Amino acid sequence: MHLTFVSLGIVLYFQNNLTFTFDPKGEDLRSRLCQGLLTVLGRQFGPRCQSTCLETLRILSRDKRVLGPVGTREGMLVLAGLARLRGGTEGGDSLQGEVQIEEKERVVVEALKCLCNVVFNSAAAQQVGADVQLARGLCARLHATRTGRHEVGLFSLRLLFLLSALRPDVRGALRRELRAVGLLTEVLECTLDVRWVGPYEAAPPDPQALPIPAEDNERAMEALKALFNLTLSDTSDEDGDHQLRLITAIMRHLLMLKTQTEDKTEEAHSHAINLLSNLPVSCLDVLIDVPVQGGQDEYSGKNMDVVQVLLDFMEKRIDKGANYKEGLTPVLSLLTEGSRYQREIRRYIKTQVLPPLKEVKVRPEIGSTVRNKLVRLMTHVDMGVKQSAAEFLFVLCKENVNNLLKYTGYGNAAGLLVARGLLAGGRGETKYSDDEDSDTEEYKSAKPFINPITGHVEEPMPNPIEEMTEEQKEYEAQELVNMFDKLSRERFMTGCIPNGTLFPI
Secondary structure, eight states: OHHHHHHHHHHHHHHHTTOOOOOGGGHHHHHHHHHHHHHHHTSOOOHHHHHHHHHHHHHHTTOGGGOTTTTSHHHHHHHHHHTTOGGGOOOGGGGTTOTTHHHHHHHHHHHHHHHHHHHHHOHHHHHHHHHTTHHHHHHHHHHHOTTSOHHHHHHHHHHHHHHHHHOHHHHHHHHHTSOHHHHHHHHHHHHTTOOEEETTEEOOOOTTSOOOOHHHHHHHHHHHHHHHHHTSSOOTTTTHHHHHHHHHHHHHHHHTOOOSSHHHHHHHHHHHHHHHHHSOGGGGGGGTOSOOTTOOOTTTTOOOHHHHHHHHHHHHHHHHOSOHHHHTHHHHHHHHHHHHHOHHHHHHHHHHHSOOOOOOSSOTTSSSSHHHHHHHHTTOSSHHHHHHHHHHHHHHTTTBHHHHHHHHOHHHHHHHHHHHTOTTOOBOSSOOOOOOOOOOHHHHHHGGGEETTTTEEOOOOOOTTTTOOHHHHHHHHHHHHHHHHHHHHTTTTOSBOTTOOBOOO
16 A cells, blocks of 8 residues: 555656645545555655655645644654654764665655645644654754754754744743754854854954855854744843854854855845844944954944945845835844944944035935935835834934934925924934034035925026016016906905804915
């Protein structure tokens, strides 16, 4: 009987390897095939047979409607055993020195892929995964095989990410009991080849070094996503300041690295920014507390290299013109909080985004500078994007309404000012340093002529009367008299009607 299911599995695998949607008419057959494959997998067969069955089950597990047999305790334990996670123990060491190592590893990888699909698509499987403590087995594996085979580590991290994303109870257990924040931090250190030269200072990457290998980058992304889930709630008490500052230092190191392609580098930086946004602002000083190349002391000796990377990332995301909610707001939020609580970061960003004004004849939202792009976002249709951009610029102006209006104009800033109750002017609640901005001579001379609503000097409107002849002026004056007379006779300009009721005018 099992040979029949294996044969069916081989046919199904080659016919549907790239299939992700299925015909509802075949649900019953696929469900029975899942049950049959689990029966075969629960018996002692060779790794080739197991791999074939698992590859077939992986394809079937893309269809959430046929996962009833797989999402049971029995089905999950079968897959966990084949993935060497059963009972919360790691059997990875037994992979070494065995005959047919690659075939046995293939079984582990395929079982992990199946578990990822099943956990993602089945709420019942998520519950069972929590009950049988899959997370404990995954942590044991990561402890034991931190430098093991790529795919085993990759899909172990992916499954950990899924469990931490879909099950709040698992997320709590990972943080409190399994100390997964520290474990994933160590995984990142190893994967990114971090070499410490100070308490929270990693050795800078060699400019001539090769980009991060693709496999290392993949594992790092999964670890970052899992860490993001684990740091979503308040992390100050459970993980300790040292652990969080260590993560901040690793994120700084990652932001200074390159991967094989520009898109992959942007993806890596995006995950690093998301994780940094979860950390307390008190950790952000780690981003700039490293020696400055060349010994410049312009910003109290702080190193602004990573801040420039963040600014470049922000501008690149603005230029994409899409998916601002997920792609842009995290970096805007990070830069805003960094500027609010780190004076040197704010001063540096201010010079890059809001340099002293010289050109005041063009509306602030028109142009290609970073300032122009951000001002345009202040009137974006998405409320979150609009608020993030406005708040960022407001903090750069030390939450001073007059300074903000100087760079944006009243019209663009009105939404923020209404939300903050600052339409009449004033300052926000945050206390900033007393250093004052100096205006350029160009701005000082043009200031009396700037329209405060639009934020620029408008060209004077031509006077239409100047080009009229005396006859035309007399004609227009007579037309105006006739219009007033008509309005008066039709009672539109009367203050009240006979019964004393007020009349709208």
